[in-house]
Amino acid sequence: MNATNERTLLGFPYVIMSEDILASLTEVQRQAASHIDGPLLMIAGPGSGKTRVVTHRIAYMISQDVNPSNILALTFTNKAAQEMRLRIERLVSAPGYWMGTFHGFCARILRQHGNLVGLAENFTILDSKDSKQALKRAIDATNIQLTHTSADSIAWEISNAKSNLLTPEEYQTSSTNSYSALTDVTRKASPAYEKYLLRSNSVDFDDLLLHVAVILRDNPELRAQLDDRYRYIMVDEYQDTNLAQYAIVHALSLNNQNLSVTGDPDQSIYAWRGANISNIREFEKDYPTAKVVHLEQNYRSTGKILRTADELIAHNRHRKPKKLFTDNAAGEPVRLVCFGHPNDEAAAIAQRIAAEVKRGERNYKDFAIFFRVNAFSRPLERALRSQNPKIPFQIVRGLEFLKRKEVKDIIAYLHLVNNPANNVAFERIVNMPPRGIGKTTLGHLRNHAERYQLTMLEACREAGMIETLSKRAAAAISRFVTLIDVFTTSVHLPLGDLIIEIVDNCGFTNYLEKIDAKTGEDRSANVDELINEAREFQQHFDEDKATDADLDDAASAKNQTDLEAFLEQVALVSEVDGFDQDTNKVLMMSLHAAKGLEFPSVFIVGVEHGILPHERSMDDDRSLEEERRLLFVGITRAEQQLQISYCQRRTFRGQTRIASPSQFLYELPRDDMRCTLPAGGLASIGNHPNSDFEPTADYFEPDQSDHDALATEEIEAKLQQAQAILEQAGDHESQQPAPKIDHLANELAAMTNITTAADLLASTDSKSSQNNTAKQIALADFEQGMLVAHQRYGSGVIVSISGSGDKRTATIKFLDQQQRKFRLAFAPLMYMDT
DNA sequence: TATTATCCAATTTTT
DNA sequence: TTGGATAATA
Numbered sequence A: 001m002n003a004t005n006e007r008t009l010l011g012f013p014y015v016i017m018s019e020d021i022l023a024s025l026t027e028v029q030r031q032a033a034s035h036i037d038g039p040l041l042m043i044a045g046p047g048s049g050k051t052r053v054v055t056h057r058i059a060y061m062i063s064q065d066v067n068p069s070n071i072l073a074l075t076f077t078n079k080a081a082q083e084m085r086l087r088i089e090r091l092v093s094a095p096g097y098w099m100g101t102f103h104g105f106c107a108r109i110l111r112q113h114g115n116l117v118g119l120a121e122n123f124t125i126l127d128s129k130d131s132k133q134a135l136k137r138a139i140d141a142t143n144i145q146l147t148h149t150s151a152d153s154i155a156w157e158i159s160n161a162k163s164n165l166l167t168p169e170e171y172q173t174s175s176t177n178s179y180s181a182l183t184d185v186t187r188k189a190s191p192a193y194e195k196y197l198l199r200s201n202s203v204d205f206d207d208l209l210l211h212v213a214v215i216l217r218d219n220p221e222l223r224a225q226l227d228d229r230y231r232y233i234m235v236d237e238y239q240d241t242n243l244a245q246y247a248i249v250h251a252l253s254l255n256n257q258n259l260s261v262t263g264d265p266d267q268s269i270y271a272w273r274g275a276n277i278s279n280i281r282e283f284e285k286d287y288p289t290a291k292v293v294h295l296e297q298n299y300r301s302t303g304k305i306l307r308t309a310d311e312l313i314a315h316n317r318h319r320k321p322k323k324l325f326t327d328n329a330a331g332e333p334v335r336l337v338c339f340g341h342p343n344d345e346a347a348a349i350a351q352r353i354a355a356e357v358k359r360g361e362r363n364y365k366d367f368a369i370f371f372r373v374n375a376f377s378r379p380l381e382r383a384l385r386s387q388n389p390k391i392p393f394q395i396v397r398g399l400e401f402l403k404r405k406e407v408k409d410i411i412a413y414l415h416l417v418n419n420p421a422n423n424v425a426f427e428r429i430v431n432m433p434p435r436g437i438g439k440t441t442l443g444h445l446r447n448h449a450e451r452y453q454l455t456m457l458e459a460c461r462e463a464g465m466i467e468t469l470s471k472r473a474a475a476a477i478s479r480f481v482t483l484i485d486v487f488t489t490s491v492h493l494p495l496g497d498l499i500i501e502i503v504d505n506c507g508f509t510n511y512l513e514k515i516d517a518k519t520g521e522d523r524s525a526n527v528d529e530l531i532n533e534a535r536e537f538q539q540h541f542d543e544d545k546a547t548d549a550d551l552d553d554a555a556s557a558k559n560q561t562d563l564e565a566f567l568e569q570v571a572l573v574s575e576v577d578g579f580d581q582d583t584n585k586v587l588m589m590s591l592h593a594a595k596g597l598e599f600p601s602v603f604i605v606g607v608e609h610g611i612l613p614h615e616r617s618m619d620d621d622r623s624l625e626e627e628r629r630l631l632f633v634g635i636t637r638a639e640q641q642l643q644i645s646y647c648q649r650r651t652f653r654g655q656t657r658i659a660s661p662s663q664f665l666y667e668l669p670r671d672d673m674r675c676t677l678p679a680g681g682l683a684s685i686g687n688h689p690n691s692d693f694e695p696t697a698d699y700f701e702p703d704q705s706d707h708d709a710l711a712t713e714e715i716e717a718k719l720q721q722a723q724a725i726l727e728q729a730g731d732h733e734s735q736q737p738a739p740k741i742d743h744l745a746n747e748l749a750a751m752t753n754i755t756t757a758a759d760l761l762a763s764t765d766s767k768s769s770q771n772n773t774a775k776q777i778a779l780a781d782f783e784q785g786m787l788v789a790h791q792r793y794g795s796g797v798i799v800s801i802s803g804s805g806d807k808r809t810a811t812i813k814f815l816d817q818q819q820r821k822f823r824l825a826f827a828p829l830m831y832m833d834t
Numbered sequence B: 001t002a003t004t005a006t007c008c009a010a011t012t013t014t015t
Numbered sequence C: 001t002t003g004g005a006t007a008a009t010a
Helices: A018-023 A027-033 A050-063 A078-091 A102-117 A128-141 A151-163 A168-173 A181-199 A205-218 A220-229 A243-251 A303-313 A342-358 A374-386 A405-418 A423-429 A439-451 A456-461 A471-489 A495-505 A508-519 A523-550 A562-572 A621-635 A663-667 A682-687 A712-728 A738-751 A757-762 A769-781
Strands: A004-009 A012-017 A040-044 A071-075 A098-101 A232-235 A258-263 A291-295 A335-339 A367-371 A393-395 A586-590 A599-604 A638-647 A649-652 A655-658 A674-676 A787-790 A794-802 A809-814 A819-823 A829-832
Touching: A018 A027, A018 A050, A027 A050, A027 A291, A040 A050, A050 A071, A050 A078, A050 A232, A050 A258, A071 A078, A071 A102, A078 A098, A098 A102, A102 A205, A102 A220, A102 A243, A102 A562, A128 A151, A128 A181, A128 A423, A151 A168, A151 A181, A151 A205, A151 A243, A168 A181, A205 A220, A205 A243, A232 A243, A243 A258, A303 A621, A303 A638, A303 A663, A335 A342, A342 A374, A342 A638, A342 A649, A367 A374, A374 A393, A374 A586, A405 A423, A405 A471, A405 A495, A405 A508, A405 A523, A405 A562, A423 A456, A439 A456, A439 A471, A456 A471, A471 A495, A495 A508, A495 A523, A495 A562, A508 A523, A523 A562, A599 A621, A621 A638, A621 A663, A712 A787, A712 A794, A787 A809
Parallel strands: A040 A258, A040 A291, A071 A098, A071 A232, A232 A258, A335 A638, A335 A674, A367 A586, A367 A599, A393 A586, A599 A638
Antiparallel strands: A004 A012, A649 A655, A787 A794, A787 A829, A794 A809, A809 A819
């Protein structure tokens, strides 16, 4: 039976055969992709073509006449969803299936059915900072003592409880195995916080999931209806789902058990925020009839990279043993390198990237640099910037500007307009920019709101009736209310215009200009960017509305206002969403953000004790193993090249401290790697706290299996070229020693473009920054394969270069066939710019 | 009330 | 090193 799918291309209908969709898959992949009905578990190792299978499977289902609107595909990030949607579109034309993140999906359900838990449809999604702020307010309002705990840890505790499907009420009685100050305070704070949120018509991230889980539990008829609506559910990264997500997925798969999950226990890296590996480990118990497919062959990495990953992860004891394998070539050895300081580490990486790009071997976008903590990006940024030419890079930290104060302030205005009950937004902007509504005034307002169960904005409307308020304060408040009312009437304006109106009329523009003029910042630029962002969003959104117009779904985008959709998107963007892998830039990101991506060449920096594994994750086995998985994830992102490095010193919160290599480095197959370590290897570090290892010598040293080496023939050819130039210059005794060669060097200087780093240094004051730049340019200009002249030894060719700054060292082979090493900053060297 | 000064804290990973 | 929160001052 050949089900078919009709599409139109340039207006002509044509037909895709179902077989075509599966044709490009391997046998195992096809087994998974062609399984439509009934539960399916796909254990997919790194680089095993998981995304490929998932996308082909969806395309296949649609080609088999599964109604797209019955398909629900849940991913971890918006980016993953986007990527999949794109790939599906290449296979089959089928609008109408839902693909997105858990949180996005839940937001959508709540917009429709939130009334069941006390939410109006225009509810606000608070980001973690806002929700922490809300928590603090709630705690303040209930005079709870924060002895021995902090708002932070309470927030953490509440979040954990919610991820584990404990509603605030259930948390009260939950048998947390032992009494602790934290649970005690949390039991008091949590209901207050919950009330605060509900009265603000707001939810935090965890609520999105928890509310939906509760709705599904308490409303059988609605549950059944949704179960039927989403008959085919697939979940990506299932190893990273928490209990709330588990409950949601299962509640929607009772009547129609067409649940397919994909994941890899070895890539579970979110247990710290409630992800539950047993969700995937016990899928077969939950669904005894599940078809299980293992994708183990790796199509991404070289043999050596894969072996490195495999040996590392084998050290995890709580794990079902499995062997990764590939048919790919063994490839270059994985590099394991020690550096003295993060600056050296960064400089070496920058040089390596610059060199490979210059040689035309790679593009900038082929490189990615991973770190355990975001703070480690600083030295790398500096190093990439200081290369000549600058190395373009992008740090994957989402739309970072959305977190800036001024931007969040404006967004808070939007929130208040969209959801007048939003007390969090109210508190944020009621006196921003300052308009005479201070602490005491606010206190009175809060009291009033509390007494009469009003929102803050409602309380403001009654300011005239609050006796405790001064006339002056009441007037300020009433001006504020008017302002918000005016904005509210403009809500129909295009988003960009709405923002402009707000910014101009509430005095924000002037306020920012004043600050910018004073501090030299450019906050106004961030506001402009927000306006652009909003306009761009609206354009896409309206286009989507046009294409989705045929959907019968009442909750589809068309019913949501642009403003609300924009605010929702802003709340749910993640770090990994905001970058474009196609622009030609080096990417830098945390190891967590790297999940799901792949790059030809990968650097992992700062693999040090207390960093990876992180010191807060070293105490128990479970979290230690998660750290190991994190490194595993990083390693398996690499296709062809991988470098893992650590430093002997590390500058942290202003102070430089001794660092030591991560225990994980001892678990790698070092016999098969190219190690550039101090004498004594990894273990040597502790013995020499003051050592300052510079991997100058071996790091860039020729290596036969490595194309970094300049081939012998190439060296000879270059030397002959040098000889020829010399002869042309009329000097037939070029291999003579010193004095004559001085003369030769002068002649060379006359006939070619020659630069001497030493000259530059001599002629300038090395303290001036300008001259430092000149020096760097000169130093960076020396590169492998260049013809050079040395005052003493004559002409030669650069075989390899290593090190950075004053320590940048060239290995040069001269006409006398001798190799010598020089510090470029000091050697009397010139190069020929040919 | 607003602005500045000072101190203090914390600083893993993120929807 | 940063930001955030509080204290002091105009």
